[in-house]
Amino acid sequence: MHATNATLPPEERTGPADAAGAPVARLFRSARLYAGSLALPVLIWQLVFFVAPLCFLVAMSFWVVQSYRLVPGFDAGSWAKVYGMSVFWDAYARTFAMAAGAAVLISVLAFPVTYVLAFRLSPAVRRLAMLMLVVPFFTSYLVRAYTWQVFLADDGIVNAALTAIGLPDLTMLNTVFGTFVGYVTLCLPLVILLQLMSVASVDRTLIEAAQNLRCSPMRTVFRVIIPASRVGLTLGATFCFILVFGDFVSPTYLGGGNAPTLGILITDFTKAGNQWPRAAVVAITMIATLLTVAFLAVRFAYKTKGERG
Amino acid sequence: MKTASAVSIGGRALGLYTALAYAFLFAPILASFVFSLNSARFPTLPLSGFSTEWYAALWADTAVWQAFGNSARIAVVTGLLATVFGFGAAYTDYRYNFFGKSAYLAIALLPPTVPVIILGLAMLSFLSRIALSGQVISVIIAHVVLATPFAMAVIRLRLSQMDTALEAAAWNLGASPWQSLRYVVLPFVWPALVSALFLTMAVSFDEYAIAWFVSGLNETVPVRILSILQGSVSPEINAIGSIVFTTSICLVVLAQVIYLRAAPAKAKETN
Amino acid sequence: MNRKTNLTRRGVMKGAAAAMLATTGLSGLAPGRAHAGTTELNMLSWYGHAEPEMIAAFEEQHNVRINKKYYVGGDQMLALLAQSPPGTYDIVLSDREYIEQLAAAEMIEPLDPADYPFDDFFPEFQKMPGHWQGDTLLSVMIRFGYLGLSYNEEALSPEDVRSYEILWNERLAGKVGHFDWHLPNYGTVSKSLGHDTPFDLSDAQWQAVQDRTSALKPQAAGFFDYGGVLSSLRSGQVLAVPGIGDWITGVLRRDGAPVNTAIPDEGGLLWAESLSIGRGSRHPELAREFIRYVLSPEGQVKTATLEAYPALLPTKSGWKALAEQNPEEAERQGMVLNGSNALDVLRDGRISLRALPAQQSLDDWNEAWSTYKNL
Numbered sequence: 001m002h003a004t005n006a007t008l009p010p011e012e013r014t015g016p017a018d019a020a021g022a023p024v025a026r027l028f029r030s031a032r033l034y035a036g037s038l039a040l041p042v043l044i045w046q047l048v049f050f051v052a053p054l055c056f057l058v059a060m061s062f063w064v065v066q067s068y069r070l071v072p073g074f075d076a077g078s079w080a081k082v083y084g085m086s087v088f089w090d091a092y093a094r095t096f097a098m099a100a101g102a103a104v105l106i107s108v109l110a111f112p113v114t115y116v117l118a119f120r121l122s123p124a125v126r127r128l129a130m131l132m133l134v135v136p137f138f139t140s141y142l143v144r145a146y147t148w149q150v151f152l153a154d155d156g157i158v159n160a161a162l163t164a165i166g167l168p169d170l171t172m173l174n175t176v177f178g179t180f181v182g183y184v185t186l187c188l189p190l191v192i193l194l195q196l197m198s199v200a201s202v203d204r205t206l207i208e209a210a211q212n213l214r215c216s217p218m219r220t221v222f223r224v225i226i227p228a229s230r231v232g233l234t235l236g237a238t239f240c241f242i243l244v245f246g247d248f249v250s251p252t253y254l255g256g257g258n259a260p261t262l263g264i265l266i267t268d269f270t271k272a273g274n275q276w277p278r279a280a281v282v283a284i285t286m287i288a289t290l291l292t293v294a295f296l297a298v299r300f301a302y303k304t305k306g307e308r309g
Numbered sequence: 310m311k312t313a314s315a316v317s318i319g320g321r322a323l324g325l326y327t328a329l330a331y332a333f334l335f336a337p338i339l340a341s342f343v344f345s346l347n348s349a350r351f352p353t354l355p356l357s358g359f360s361t362e363w364y365a366a367l368w369a370d371t372a373v374w375q376a377f378g379n380s381a382r383i384a385v386v387t388g389l390l391a392t393v394f395g396f397g398a399a400y401t402d403y404r405y406n407f408f409g410k411s412a413y414l415a416i417a418l419l420p421p422t423v424p425v426i427i428l429g430l431a432m433l434s435f436l437s438r439i440a441l442s443g444q445v446i447s448v449i450i451a452h453v454v455l456a457t458p459f460a461m462a463v464i465r466l467r468l469s470q471m472d473t474a475l476e477a478a479a480w481n482l483g484a485s486p487w488q489s490l491r492y493v494v495l496p497f498v499w500p501a502l503v504s505a506l507f508l509t510m511a512v513s514f515d516e517y518a519i520a521w522f523v524s525g526l527n528e529t530v531p532v533r534i535l536s537i538l539q540g541s542v543s544p545e546i547n548a549i550g551s552i553v554f555t556t557s558i559c560l561v562v563l564a565q566v567i568y569l570r571a572a573p574a575k576a577k578e579t580n
Numbered sequence: 581m582n583r584k585t586n587l588t589r590r591g592v593m594k595g596a597a598a599a600m601l602a603t604t605g606l607s608g609l610a611p612g613r614a615h616a617g618t619t620e621l622n623m624l625s626w627y628g629h630a631e632p633e634m635i636a637a638f639e640e641q642h643n644v645r646i647n648k649k650y651y652v653g654g655d656q657m658l659a660l661l662a663q664s665p666p667g668t669y670d671i672v673l674s675d676r677e678y679i680e681q682l683a684a685a686e687m688i689e690p691l692d693p694a695d696y697p698f699d700d701f702f703p704e705f706q707k708m709p710g711h712w713q714g715d716t717l718l719s720v721m722i723r724f725g726y727l728g729l730s731y732n733e734e735a736l737s738p739e740d741v742r743s744y745e746i747l748w749n750e751r752l753a754g755k756v757g758h759f760d761w762h763l764p765n766y767g768t769v770s771k772s773l774g775h776d777t778p779f780d781l782s783d784a785q786w787q788a789v790q791d792r793t794s795a796l797k798p799q800a801a802g803f804f805d806y807g808g809v810l811s812s813l814r815s816g817q818v819l820a821v822p823g824i825g826d827w828i829t830g831v832l833r834r835d836g837a838p839v840n841t842a843i844p845d846e847g848g849l850l851w852a853e854s855l856s857i858g859r860g861s862r863h864p865e866l867a868r869e870f871i872r873y874v875l876s877p878e879g880q881v882k883t884a885t886l887e888a889y890p891a892l893l894p895t896k897s898g899w900k901a902l903a904e905q906n907p908e909e910a911e912r913q914g915m916v917l918n919g920s921n922a923l924d925v926l927r928d929g930r931i932s933l934r935a936l937p938a939q940q941s942l943d944d945w946n947e948a949w950s951t952y953k954n955l
Contacts, residue, residue, distance in 0.1 A: 260954055
């Protein structure tokens with residue numbers, strides 16, 4: 001391992017300042033021990049318990065199903081079958097569009113909250129507000145999605161309220177709107193938290209400087225705060241995309257299973273005579289997609305100004 | 310004058326918007342609480358009458374209590390392990406450049422990108438081959454895989470705000486890497502560690518798909534909820550949700566109190 | 581100064597960690613729960629069959645503890661069994677369609693017919709297709725029910741639901757719900773087209789079934805699992821659901837909902853649940869005792885009135901016991917030995933077994949269903 005920049009740990013510094021001979025080797029060993037004991041546990045854990053099952057998944061996509069039983073083999077039939085289905089490509093395009101839409105929409109919805117938390121609250125209140133964002137996680141997403149049905153149903157709370165103020169009823173449950181309500185429920189807290197990590201650390205002197213230069217608050221947000229917190233904003237949107245892309249709870253319970261997403265399609269495959277190899281093909285395709293998106297996002301997030309050219 | 314009032318109107322609008330966002334997040338939770346005390350089995354309007362029967366049913370249901378025990382244990386162990394691993398990965402990314410670093414990062418960050426039901430089946434197939442399926446530990450294994458990237462993301466963000474010269478300064482003053490980790494890095498990322506712990510515990514506490522596959526007969530709370538939701542639809546799920554909600558609110562208040570008690574002490578010392 | 585701060589923090593962290601470990605008891609991580617003197621039986625079933633109302637009496641009689649695992653679909657059950665070591669589950673409750681697969685995959689033990697009271701069964705159920713392989717008994721039927729057309733009584737009259745045609749009526753635009761499984765949906769549409777063997781279709785007939793189903797799409801409100809069907813029928817979000825039955829509307833009626841199930845003139849389908857003994861079970865005698873318990877009058881009454889979903893009984897003594905203990909429910913479900921009863925529709929020949937497609941592959945049906953949902 002090589003350290004970056006000028007920030008080498010003492011053991012790895014070379015040059016006249018070094019003590020000579022044996023101690024250097026010992027120190028070098030201890031530096032490797034240091035780096036290794038931080039870097040390796042997670043690597044080993046994920047290799048054994050994640051990569052191995054994943055390899056298994058890839059292998060499984062080449063297996064065949066004979067009267068409900070998975071038989072190991074090497075057959076690309078599942079790949080040909082899934083990629084030849086128009087339903088698959090429709091679902092793929094739909095899922096991608098919905099995930100991208102949700103990532104943008106929820107990031108936009110989250111930002112004003114992030115802004116308030118970062119700049120308008122005292123540290124103590126902010127900490128409480130942040131903890132209150134984690135709390136919903138503990139109340140099962142399943143229960144929360146299910147409970148939204150009561151708000152969105154034709155005879156639900158929202159329509160009762162609309163009727164009370166003389167507005168016409170809306171159909172919300174079992175529509176794309178319903179699905180998005182679920183997505184916001186799922187992602188909003190996490191997106192705010194990730195945004196906050198960056199926004200809260202924007203250098204206050206920058207903001208003050210902008211204000212001293214008579215920059216309007218809006219302009220300050222768009223010219224100073226957003227560019228300076230690109231990492232958190234991008235990560236928030238990316239996690240949102242990832243969560244939505246694989247979710248099947250909201251499309252099922254709030255979208256009514258209309259217009260299937262890839263998550264629903266996977267469940268369908270497993271319902272059809274245990275077609276796990278096909279489900280694996282869909283899963284691998286999803287993984288590849290998400291990996292690409294995440295990779296591009298991370299590159300964008302950490303791209304330095306110089307590279308932007 | 311004009312700009313000042315515009316700012317305050319904007320400020321109020323922002324405040325209102327934030328309140329609405331929180332209301333949106335808590336609306337289903339509060340509604341669920343209301344329906345947990347409603348006598349009707351299905352949550353419909355108008356409400357049919359106050360009743361604690363669903364809590365009574367829950368109280369009598371030993372399976373639910375076991376599920377609570379399992380979930381709590383799994384969440385705590387998962388949270389601790391994932392936070393430690395997440396820190397290791399985040400620090401490695403922050404500090405080092407080495408051959409295969411992108412592969413390393415990909416492996417550390419990839420798990421949430423795999424659809425959970427697929428990950429569940431793959432995990433079950435794999436773990437059963439090494440005799441590690443159907444136990445509480447199986448769920449911990451799977452949840453650590455899933456939760457570590459969240460911890461890493463949160464901690465990495467915090468690290469990216471740390472001045473790289475800080476650690477170097479510590480070394481120049483003669484600190485060993487372990488010492489600078491302990492006295493420079495850890496204090497700086499401490500808030501992120503706490504956030505990561507809470508977040509990973511939450512991720513574990515709310516995960517149902519993988520847990521369904523690998524838990525065998527050791528049900529967790531979300532697995533129990535899923536089976537009630539798909540199999541019987543009883544307001545017991547609202548009661549479960551409300552209990553968990555109340556408990557987590559209490560934990561939040563507790564954490565706040567601990568922090569507030571620690572904060573003045575810290576302020577005194579640094580002054 | 582700084583050190584002190586760290587000490588405080590470390591103190592808090594240590595304390596918190598210690599408290600966490602203490603409260604959750606890391607030592608309890610080891611699998612297995614030892615209960616002195618109590619045998620344990622593991623049961624894999626649809627939701628609700630291992631709740632105290634059903635199993636408590638048996639647990640007490642035999643000093644046994646039943647651990648449960650609920651699944652939400654036959655394929656999920658098969659996948660779980662395939663990945664679990666033999667002997668994990670002693671008792672397996674399954675739908676009729678999957679017994680053959682369970683046997684082919686050697687997941688269940690063959691049974692001795694002499695152990696079970698088949699004399700007490702109505703003749704129709706003594707040799708249930710799928711439960712037997714020649715003379716080998718694979719699984720013992722414990723309950724059954726019909727699938728037809730479930731509807732909201734405030735929106736539709738009994739006259740309306742005498743035919744499945746009403747599903748395509750504009751009165752139900754956007755108000756038809758689907759239980760998200762292709763078999764019962766295509767089965768009832770097939771029935772509505774007059775196919776006597778709804779799952780044994782020529783390709784032309786199968787195409788007709790698909791076309792007829794596609795025409796239903798504008799009517800469809802959504803595709804739901806069991807819980808979703810319950811809630812949406814209850815809330816009036818959907819007004820009619822084909823291919824489900826009293827196992828859903830019976831539950832809602834208990835709750836006072838104005839819903840019911842009709843078997844339209846074109847006929848309906850039959851589902852049956854049965855118990856098997858898992859391959860490699862360490863307690864096969866106890867598992868056998870459990871099956872006998874469920875078939876006893878006591879067990880039959882319990883399973884007929886199961887909280888999760890009610891069902892009809894295959895045994896005569898079960899009907900008798902239910903009529904004595906719960907005449908209202910016996911009347912409601914039509915389990916009365918004298919006069920017209922729930923077996924009439926079956927004996928009229930209007931009911932077909934829900935089954936896997938005979939001439940097409942399950943794949944074809946599933947793909948058609950995914951395509952339909954995608955329309």
